Amino acid sequence: MDEAPIDWQAGAIFRPVRTGNAFEETVERLLQAIKLGVFGFGDRLPAERDLAARLGVSRETLREAIRSLQQAGCVESRRGRYGGTFITYRMPPPDVGELRRAALDLGEELQDALTYRLVLETGAAETAARRPLTDDQRAYLQQRLTDLEGAGAERYRQLDSRFHLAIAELTGSRSLATSIAEARMRLNDLLNAIPMLERNIEHAADQHRAMVRAILAGDGEGARRATEEHLGATAALLRAFLG
Structure with missing residues (x-):
């Protein structure tokens, strides 16, 4: 490559x-x-x-x-x-047992990490939507969505991260993008361990498209709302598997 x-x-x-x-x-x-x-x-x-x-x-x-x-x-x-x-690194296959062990390691920090991510990413989506994006930036975001939608199970989680980081970068704030990357790393092992459920992937795809549509349309409130819905669904699925 x-x-x-x-x-x-x-x-x-x-x-x-x-x-x-x-x-x-x-x-x-x-x-x-x-x-x-x-x-x-x-x-x-x-x-x-x-x-x-x-x-x-x-x-x-x-x-x-x-x-x-x-x-x-x-x-x-x-x-x-x-x-x-x-x-040469490959994402390990999902492991619900590992998911629960990682959650135990985080303890009370889990809810803190989820809340922190929600605040950062909803704000980033709204900010990106309110910025005058260049044609290259708009194409870049659309490409990240296209790559994610075409991903197989092995690459899905990583390309999902790339999609969310792309929105962070479009804010124009290096500090915000860095914070979102660090917040993602706090949850990365947990998110990667969630089993790939077809229905969930379909819902996530709809939510991702809604986020992109709102950002490209300059709809800050819509971008925030779509991102909040998406992250809320992910958090709910994570809690379900922690059981």
């Missing part, structure tokens, strides 16, 4: 590392990008020089982080003219 660009979505994750341990945070940022679907199976990571510059780390620190992910089976490096670092 082509080398992946550092696009709007990756920009929310590949911001400059600011903690004392550059190596650990670099690994975390790369894992976020992989698990949230910014880079999917078979994709090539951006050029090392570009990625290191975006993260604000040395190329040696980046190489160490990539070696660590390679040992974990998340990426592989290939040599030659068409070489580079390629994603």
